[in-house]
Amino acid sequence: MRQLSWRMVASAVVGLTVALEAVPWLLGWLQVGRQRRPRRDVLFFPSQVTCTEALLQAPGEAPAGPTGDCPCNLPHSESSLSHLLRALLAARVSLELCLFAFSNPQLGRAVRLLHQRGVRVRIITDCDYMALNGSQIGLLRKAGIQVWHDQDLGYMHHKFAIVDKKVLITGSLNWTTQAIQNNRENVLIMEDSEYVRLFLEEFERIWEEFNPAKYSFFPQKKQIC
Amino acid sequence: MRQLSWRMVASAVVGLTVALEAVPWLLGWLQVGRQRRPRRDVLFFPSQVTCTEALLQAPGEAPAGPTGDCPCNLPHSESSLSHLLRALLAARVSLELCLFAFSNPQLGRAVRLLHQRGVRVRIITDCDYMALNGSQIGLLRKAGIQVWHDQDLGYMHHKFAIVDKKVLITGSLNWTTQAIQNNRENVLIMEDSEYVRLFLEEFERIWEEFNPAKYSFFPQKKQIC
Numbered sequence: 001m002r003q004l005s006w007r008m009v010a011s012a013v014v015g016l017t018v019a020l021e022a023v024p025w026l027l028g029w030l031q032v033g034r035q036r037r038p039r040r041d042v043l044f045f046p047s048q049v050t051c052t053e054a055l056l057q058a059p060g061e062a063p064a065g066p067t068g069d070c071p072c073n074l075p076h077s078e079s080s081l082s083h084l085l086r087a088l089l090a091a092r093v094s095l096e097l098c099l100f101a102f103s104n105p106q107l108g109r110a111v112r113l114l115h116q117r118g119v120r121v122r123i124i125t126d127c128d129y130m131a132l133n134g135s136q137i138g139l140l141r142k143a144g145i146q147v148w149h150d151q152d153l154g155y156m157h158h159k160f161a162i163v164d165k166k167v168l169i170t171g172s173l174n175w176t177t178q179a180i181q182n183n184r185e186n187v188l189i190m191e192d193s194e195y196v197r198l199f200l201e202e203f204e205r206i207w208e209e210f211n212p213a214k215y216s217f218f219p220q221k222k223q224i225c
Numbered sequence: 226m227r228q229l230s231w232r233m234v235a236s237a238v239v240g241l242t243v244a245l246e247a248v249p250w251l252l253g254w255l256q257v258g259r260q261r262r263p264r265r266d267v268l269f270f271p272s273q274v275t276c277t278e279a280l281l282q283a284p285g286e287a288p289a290g291p292t293g294d295c296p297c298n299l300p301h302s303e304s305s306l307s308h309l310l311r312a313l314l315a316a317r318v319s320l321e322l323c324l325f326a327f328s329n330p331q332l333g334r335a336v337r338l339l340h341q342r343g344v345r346v347r348i349i350t351d352c353d354y355m356a357l358n359g360s361q362i363g364l365l366r367k368a369g370i371q372v373w374h375d376q377d378l379g380y381m382h383h384k385f386a387i388v389d390k391k392v393l394i395t396g397s398l399n400w401t402t403q404a405i406q407n408n409r410e411n412v413l414i415m416e417d418s419e420y421v422r423l424f425l426e427e428f429e430r431i432w433e434e435f436n437p438a439k440y441s442f443f444p445q446k447k448q449i450c
Contacts, residue, residue, distance in 0.1 A: 007232070007233055007236075008232055008233065008235075008236040009236070011232075011233040011234070011236040011237040012236040012237065012239055014237055016241070016244045040419065040420075042420065042423045042424070044427055046379060098409075100397075150409070152407070153407060154271060154403070154404075154406075154407025154408040154409065155404075155407070155408045155409070156408070156409045157397050157398075157404065157408040157409055157410050158397050158409050158410065158411055159397050160397075160411065170396070170397075170411065170413070171395070171396075171397075172325075172382050172383050172384050172385075172395075172396075172397065173382075178379070179379075179380075179382065181379075182377070182378060182379025182380070183379040183380045183381070183382040184323075184375070184379065184380070184381045184382055184383050184431060185382050185383065186383055186385065186395065186424070186427070188395070188413075188420070194265065195265075195267065195413070198267045199267070199411070202269055202411070206409060
């Protein structure tokens, strides 16, 4: 009888061990634990003014200085602007931009660089702001990038970007040098499928609505019949 | 021997069962599974214009209409604005507001209501916008709410709120009726300890910096010595 109870205890221990061995597998199945943590950053502005040349060189461009670094006097450290540029330049397939104001030259260069690399860039903007001096919209259009705009009384006041349909970049920041260097601003960078889906739906809704075929200030010619 | 092996199997089954019983507890301990899902909403604007009277009645106020409902002709349905008001009115302890522009009367009433209920409200705003016609800032100060502002060349352009140090409300929306009713805007409502911590740190940083004792346009009297 004594031998029997030892065997029962041993069997119970074996059963317990087998079940506990299954726990990591179960957690893996529930996608908990070891997977790469999705990106969740916040950038606050004003940004320190730093040199961003190294990030923005087009393929085949000669290095700016003799050592390959830009020889300018600005600090060559990271800043909120450089983090924002890096998040955008990570795009490989697509970039949706929905921006009230876009006049910062570095961000303009980054977007043109992505277009040159074959990333599909689509831009929605506000018709009032895009006509102002210093807007990047003309240069972006000249480069062959599609830009559609509102013709509403209200403003197209969003300030978001979607990178490769995986990362949402959104916040209070208009893409102007004034805002980047002087204002208190925030930008969230979120690798989050739920938020990306909702903002992408909003983008597609507006994209469809702002289709230039619907612009009323280019009135269709009346058919002669 | 046959009896023995049955007992071993039975013991192993008991061990397995005990271990599997422990899995939900283990998952609970790892905060996976049955817990309430943290709030993660996105509101898009323009908002439908709806009646928000039912949300904004102060304690002891008579119901607006004979049936207790507001008798106005506006729809009494939910809207992006009513969702935003509900998220704010959920505050029980504290409300931090960091807002470029604040002129919407309904949002102003909601904040004053929270102050009346004993919620600790602190507001940071932009000195240029607060002086404009229609700003709620004067009414909020008159009600006894602390409002501190910048005196920078740049704008205090944030548009975020923190409810009970648990929920972050942030986006592109300035708290103006024009923006709510006419603009394309977004507001994220996130019950997220990491984002709340980062935005609360930004709030406290600015709050300290904008301390009225440091305002330079009230110059300290020179000491006679």
